[in-house]
Amino acid sequence: MDWQVELIMALRAVIAAVLGGFIGAERERHGQDAGIRTYGAVALGACVFGLISAHALGTSGVDTRIAGQVVSGVGFLGAGVIMREQGKVTGLTTAATVWSTAAVGLAIAFGMYLLGTLTAAIIFILLASHHLPGWNLIAKKNHKSDDHN
Numbered sequence: 001m002d003w004q005v006e007l008i009m010a011l012r013a014v015i016a017a018v019l020g021g022f023i024g025a026e027r028e029r030h031g032q033d034a035g036i037r038t039y040g041a042v043a044l045g046a047c048v049f050g051l052i053s054a055h056a057l058g059t060s061g062v063d064t065r066i067a068g069q070v071v072s073g074v075g076f077l078g079a080g081v082i083m084r085e086q087g088k089v090t091g092l093t094t095a096a097t098v099w100s101t102a103a104v105g106l107a108i109a110f111g112m113y114l115l116g117t118l119t120a121a122i123i124f125i126l127l128a129s130h131h132l133p134g135w136n137l138i139a140k141k142n143h144k145s146d147d148h149n
Contacts, residue, residue, distance in 0.1 A: 009055075012051060012111070013044055013108075015047075015108050015113070016043040016104060016108040016109065019043055019104050019108065020039040020040040020104060021036045021037075021040035023039045023101050024038055026124055026128050027094070027097070032094060034094050034098060039097075039098065042074060042077075042102050042105065043105035045070075045102075046101075047109040048105075048109070049066055050070065050105060050106040053066040053067045070105075070106060071099075071102065074099050075099055078096070078098050081094045081098065082095050093127070097123055097127060100119065101120075101123065103119060104116045104120045
């Protein structure tokens with residue numbers, strides 16, 4: 001492999017880890033167990049697996065199988081985060097955002113910088129949105145309408 005290609009791959013891995021850490025920073029700021037290190041590692045790992053997939057292109061379908069296994073592997077990781085406590089389910093947001101952070105890593109691995117960055121920003125906004133003024137009013141309305149179903 002050409003050293004220039006490896007340098008580009010290394011840069012992609014760094015970008016993925018930084019974007020994952022960006023998402024994790026919001027979680028860590030609000031005291032969640034999965035934070036900067038977890039999200040950064042998920043995005044980095046997904047990116048490196050994606051880079052391996054991209055490099056293996058043309059070797060009898062290995063490229064798509066590796067990327068596909070990232071999706072199911074991270075989904076399994078997320079399933080371990082979901083808990084049931086006192087009749088309530090917890091960890092769903094963490095599981096969903098860990099899983100979607102893997103998509104950030106894969107996007108960066110395949111050179112889709114805009115898509116990866118946009119996805120990271122959207123995840124961050126989704127995570128931060130419940131801290132906006134007025135969120136409690138929206139949440140209370142949704143809980144009241146859920147009671148009628």
